[in-house]
Amino acid sequence: MDVLIIGAGPTGLTAATALASKGIICRVVERKSEPSELSRAVGIMPVTIDALKSLGVADAFLAEAMPLRKMHVLRDEKTLVYLDNSGNEYRDRVPLGLPQNRTEGILRDALMDKGVQVEYDLSVTKISTSADKAEAHFSDNTSGEFDWVIAADGIQSTVREQLQIGYPGIDLPGKWSIADVDIVGDFDSEEITLDLYGRDCQFTLILPIEKYRARIASSTEDALGNMRLPLNIGSVRRTGTFQISIRQAETYRKNRVLLAGDAAHCHSPVGGKGMNLGMADAIAAAMSIVYGNVGQYSYTRRKVGASVVKKTEIARYLISSENPLAKSLFWFSAKCISSIPPLHRAFMKQWTSV
Numbered sequence: 001m002d003v004l005i006i007g008a009g010p011t012g013l014t015a016a017t018a019l020a021s022k023g024i025i026c027r028v029v030e031r032k033s034e035p036s037e038l039s040r041a042v043g044i045m046p047v048t049i050d051a052l053k054s055l056g057v058a059d060a061f062l063a064e065a066m067p068l069r070k071m072h073v074l075r076d077e078k079t080l081v082y083l084d085n086s087g088n089e090y091r092d093r094v095p096l097g098l099p100q101n102r103t104e105g106i107l108r109d110a111l112m113d114k115g116v117q118v119e120y121d122l123s124v125t126k127i128s129t130s131a132d133k134a135e136a137h138f139s140d141n142t143s144g145e146f147d148w149v150i151a152a153d154g155i156q157s158t159v160r161e162q163l164q165i166g167y168p169g170i171d172l173p174g175k176w177s178i179a180d181v182d183i184v185g186d187f188d189s190e191e192i193t194l195d196l197y198g199r200d201c202q203f204t205l206i207l208p209i210e211k212y213r214a215r216i217a218s219s220t221e222d223a224l225g226n227m228r229l230p231l232n233i234g235s236v237r238r239t240g241t242f243q244i245s246i247r248q249a250e251t252y253r254k255n256r257v258l259l260a261g262d263a264a265h266c267h268s269p270v271g272g273k274g275m276n277l278g279m280a281d282a283i284a285a286a287m288s289i290v291y292g293n294v295g296q297y298s299y300t301r302r303k304v305g306a307s308v309v310k311k312t313e314i315a316r317y318l319i320s321s322e323n324p325l326a327k328s329l330f331w332f333s334a335k336c337i338s339s340i341p342p343l344h345r346a347f348m349k350q351w352t353s354v
């Protein structure tokens with residue numbers, strides 16, 4: 001069977017790994033000339049680790065990633081909630097901190113072992129599909145016919161556009177920002193810290209990604225300039241701003257082409273689910289090809305995607321809304337989760353699944 005994967009982000013690499021685990025060696029093409037050293041996603045959920053275990057590639061993730069067992073929520077630098085999962089059943093079922101470039105690196109290494117090598121500097125320029133095949137044209141003026149194509153070509157997906165699949169939704173005004181920094185001195189690499197501040201309800205999030213390295217994310221355009229928490233920053237590795245879109249493709253399939261990952265959905269990074277959702281799409285797409293039940297793919301994955309987009313949007317609204325009622329609801333829920341064990345467990349279950 002000839003399968004083409006377009007895009008070597010986390011979604012495309014996971015799809016190729018899933019196919020390789022079933023003995024299907026596919027082509028993976030990537031527009032960039034080399035692997036990116038930059039990271040967007042920094043959180044891997046336990047369900048994703050479970051899925052990677054089934055593909056035989058979880059050990060390297062578990063060896064390298066930071067378990068994020070504690071969550072400290074502050075309001076104007078004063079503790080509002082402190083959740084510690086070190087001593088409960090979630091101790092080893094917490095999100096893991098790992099830069100996205102390392103997630104991609106681990107998957108690429110696993111693929112190399114199976115004989116799959118990403119073809120960099122090669123993009124798909126044109127695609128067409130009928131009931132029994134898909135044809136792709138590449139930037140080096142070659143073309144090929146494939147039984148199946150998995151389009152994991154990200155939020156600006158060329159494939160989605162060429163196949164005229166709608167991507168309705170909204171683009172939020174304003175920009176958020178990130179900074180990846182090295183920390184000097186005391187640092188709890190198991191703790192996520194969220195500081196909510198000001199009347200206009202901004203926030204800063206500190207998320208460990210290595211023992212002495214953290215991602216700082218902010219609802220403002222200047223993550224470092226608006227840092228109010230005492231964090232001894234050594235060097236700044238990168239900074240960046242980004243805009244949030246909330247969109248979902250009208251269908252995840254057209255004939256022989258399946259959309260997966262950001263090509264199929266996007267939402268705010270609150271909760272850290274986007275990449276995890278894409279990796280789950282990737283495995284579902286690959287397995288539906290392997291087991292011949294592609295007919296179910298769009299319906300089932302769109303349903304899961306719609307639910308994640310909706311929950312993420314509720315969480316983003318509660319965290320960043322200026323509405324006093326939403327604020328009160330957020331604080332009340334946070335207090336209940338930290339003081340009522342069944343609610344703490346329900347929250348962990350919700351948060352760590354995709």
Ligand SMILES: Cc1cc2nc3c(=O)[nH]c(=O)nc-3n(C[C@H](O)[C@H](O)[C@H](O)COP(=O)(O)OP(=O)(O)OC[C@H]3O[C@@H](n4cnc5c(N)ncnc54)[C@H](O)[C@@H]3O)c2cc1C
Nearest residue numbers: 007009011031041042043124154261262272273274275276
């Ligand atoms: C600031 C920020 C923080 C985030 N944090 C988290 C987090 O903590 N946890 C989480 O789960 N998610 C997070 N996300 C979301 C996550 O980064 C994305 O969901 C994830 O990168 C999507 O992966 P993907 O492989 O679908 O797409 P991408 O990573 O965008 O990969 C698509 C690839 O396709 C290639 N490509 C595009 N067009 C073509 C073409 N025509 N031919 C060949 N190749 C092509 C691109 O070069 C690219 O490499 C975050 C996002 C942002 C912006």
